[in-house]
Every structure is written in C-alpha cells, then in structure tokens.
Amino acid sequence: MxxxxxxxxxxxxxxxxxxxxxxxxxxxxxxxxxxxxxxxxxxxxxxxxxxxxxxxxxxxxxxxxxxxxxxxxxxxxxxxxxxxxxxxxxxxxxxxxxxxxxxxxxxxxxxxxxxxxxxxxxxxxxxxLPILPLDGGKLMHAWFTRTFTFHQSLMWGARISLVLSGGMVLVSIVPALQAEGEGIQANLLVVGLFLLITNWTYSRHVPFLFLRFLTNRGLAASKSMARGVWALPIVVSKRHSVAAILRLFKRDSYHLIVIMEDEGSILAILPEQQLVEGFLSDGKADRAVSELFM
Structure with missing residues (x-):
C-alpha cells in the first residue's frame, strides 16, 4: 500500500x-x-x-x-x-x-x-456495465437516487447488480456446456464471481449503508439550507413508524415531515433533522413518529 x-x-x-x-x-x-x-x-x-x-x-x-x-x-x-x-x-x-x-x-x-x-x-x-461497483453501476445508482427514495435505490442497485453479475458467471460457463465443448471462459468467470461476491456482500450491508446516509444527512441538510432550497414535504399519519418515514427520504431533497391526524388536520411539522436525530439518539426505529414530540 x-x-x-x-x-x-x-x-x-x-x-x-x-x-x-x-x-x-x-x-x-x-x-x-x-x-x-x-x-x-x-x-x-x-x-x-x-x-x-x-x-x-x-x-x-x-x-x-x-x-x-x-x-x-x-x-x-x-x-x-x-x-x-x-x-x-x-x-x-x-x-x-x-x-x-x-x-x-x-x-x-x-x-x-x-x-x-x-x-x-x-x-x-x-x-x-450497470453493475456495482463499476462506473456504470454508480451511474445507475445516481439515476435511481434522482428517481426513487435513497433506500429504494440501494435495494434496486444491489438486486440488479446481483442478477447481472450472476448472468456474467452463467455466460462464462455456457460454452463448456455446449456440444462443441469450447471450455469455460476463465477471465469472465473470475470477474463475474468477483462481482457476484462483492454485490452479495453489498446487499447484506444495505442497512449499514442506509445508516451511514442518515448519519451524514445533517451535513447535507446544512448545505441545503445554506443555499436556500425548496423543501419536499413528506405527509404521513401519526402512526407511521420512524423507520418507514426515513425510508421515504430522497438524496437530493430537503424534507419537512407533515404529520396528520386521522381527520385530516395537521398535528405537527418536523424538520428532517429532528427525525434523524431522534432515531440516531436511541435507535428506536419502530416507534410511532408521534412519540418524538409527545
């Protein structure tokens, strides 16, 4: 090194x-x-x-x-x-x-x-190629984060990368299964196996990657407020869990959490930092969001 x-x-x-x-x-x-x-x-x-x-x-x-x-x-x-x-x-x-x-x-x-x-x-x-951690995989992930929530982009990036890297492994061994018997494409097999193992590990680490995203969210939110940006509201009921709301966060947006009563009135409006800090302080992601201000 x-x-x-x-x-x-x-x-x-x-x-x-x-x-x-x-x-x-x-x-x-x-x-x-x-x-x-x-x-x-x-x-x-x-x-x-x-x-x-x-x-x-x-x-x-x-x-x-x-x-x-x-x-x-x-x-x-x-x-x-x-x-x-x-x-x-x-x-x-x-x-x-x-x-x-x-x-x-x-x-x-x-x-x-x-x-x-x-x-x-x-x-x-x-x-x-749209396989993580290749550049095409990173481009795919960047596009996903502009279209989907960040948690969805992590999940779909891992799934697509697993499928395509597995397909690469299959393609490398198909010639050996044919009648002509050309043999296994060793280079493609080694690279395919490496990408398959890497993405299997990546898929197992999605919860950690999402946690890291939340941990760094405070810095991103500060930069957004310094620039002055439009907030993207997330409207939920008071019974929504903290985890479910966090999974609605988008990468390039600043969020205000609008918590509604059952009859349609607004119970509270929380800045995203309050939700993230409340989760990081005790890690209780399954509790109802209303518990943060009760």
Whole structure:
C-alpha cells in the first residue's frame, strides 16, 4: 500500500494474481501497460472527486478499474456522483484515441497500437456495465437516487447488480456446456464471481449503508439550507413508524415531515433533522413518529 496526497493506493489480490500469472507467461510488458491504463482511469475519478471536495480514503486497483472508498458516502449530490463516475471511462477515450493516432502516424507498431486502444476500449466499456461497483453501476445508482427514495435505490442497485453479475458467471460457463465443448471462459468467470461476491456482500450491508446516509444527512441538510432550497414535504399519519418515514427520504431533497391526524388536520411539522436525530439518539426505529414530540 502506498499513501499519496492523503489517499491510500493499493492493489486488489485479484490484480496481484494476474501480475504473477503474467510474469510466468511472459506478458509482463502487457501487464505494465494494463496497470498504467487502470491507474490513469482511476486517477480521473480521483481528480474529479477532489474537484468537488470529496474526501477519498483509499483507492484499490483492480484489473478492470478500481474501487474508491469515500468518506461521506450518500451525502454528495447525485450529479457529482455521475460526473465522478464518468471521469474514469473518459480517460480511456483519450488514451485509446492517442494510441490509435500513434499507430496511424507510424510512431508505434500497428500491433502495439491496436493492443493499447483495444485495452482502453475494453476497460472503458466494461466499466460502463450497470453493475456495482463499476462506473456504470454508480451511474445507475445516481439515476435511481434522482428517481426513487435513497433506500429504494440501494435495494434496486444491489438486486440488479446481483442478477447481472450472476448472468456474467452463467455466460462464462455456457460454452463448456455446449456440444462443441469450447471450455469455460476463465477471465469472465473470475470477474463475474468477483462481482457476484462483492454485490452479495453489498446487499447484506444495505442497512449499514442506509445508516451511514442518515448519519451524514445533517451535513447535507446544512448545505441545503445554506443555499436556500425548496423543501419536499413528506405527509404521513401519526402512526407511521420512524423507520418507514426515513425510508421515504430522497438524496437530493430537503424534507419537512407533515404529520396528520386521522381527520385530516395537521398535528405537527418536523424538520428532517429532528427525525434523524431522534432515531440516531436511541435507535428506536419502530416507534410511532408521534412519540418524538409527545
């Protein structure tokens, strides 16, 4: 692990395994090129995130990209998340175009030029698949948070990523089941299994991720009020549980909780901070919201 500019950079064990394999098979130069491509790809994410003032703790490099651990998960605007996610594949665009140009000008051999631009195309396009933690998965999550509640976006992101990564595993073994017997696509199988396990773990951690979102909600609410934004009301009955109301929160909105009596009169209007702080203070999510002010 190397720490640079306050960010810990490390190699995922999967990348280390591929490095060892490349040394044994004599493809070390190709591996170094792949490493450089992945590093620049991830550097694009880091520069964009730093530009928005994000705090990045660690970047773990994988053969097809990287995973960045940010400090304030869920509190950043969805627009920023989308831009940061796109910043990686955009690096592959200019690197691929540069490699192709080098070949056309005769500065690189045709074979090497083709290898580099194809590697960039493969990494860039693969990362745009709508599977977490790939860039396409993050774009999907950013879009979901603009359309659905934050809790729904976590759940649907995990479900879709599980289905697609499972499909990747199936596709990798289908050739071995056919009459021609072409064999298992080992690279696709390894990546598919990695994504499947990662998203299984992610799905199990959804409650923790939602809790982190709520914990950082106070900072996001302060920023919203400082800018002066329209509040999005959430209208509920006094018998609604705190947990049910929290799951109605949207990422890019500031909420006022309007609590209604059965006959239709307004019992109370709570700012979202009061609801979140009431939950975080004792963790009693199943109690009725009316208990917060009674």
């Amino acid at each position: 190397i720490k640079f500019k306050g960010i810990a950079w490390s190699l995922h064990p999967l990348f280390v395994l591929i490095m060892l394999t490349s040394v044994i098979t004599g493809y070390f130069i190709e591996l170094l090129t792949l490493f450089a491509i992945v590093f620049v790809h991830e550097l694009g994410h880091v520069i964009a995130a730093r530009g928005f003032g994000w705090t990045i703790r660690e970047v773990k490099l994988l053969p097809f990209g990287g995973v960045a651990e940010v400090e304030d998960g869920g509190s950043m605007p969805s627009r920023e998340e989308a831009i940061v996610a796109l910043a990686g594949p955009l690096q592959n665009v200019w690197m691929g175009m540069a490699a192709w140009t080098m070949g056309q000008l005769g500065w690189w051999s045709a074979d090497w030029s083709e290898y580099v631009w194809r590697a960039n195309a493969m990494i860039g396009l693969f990362n745009l």
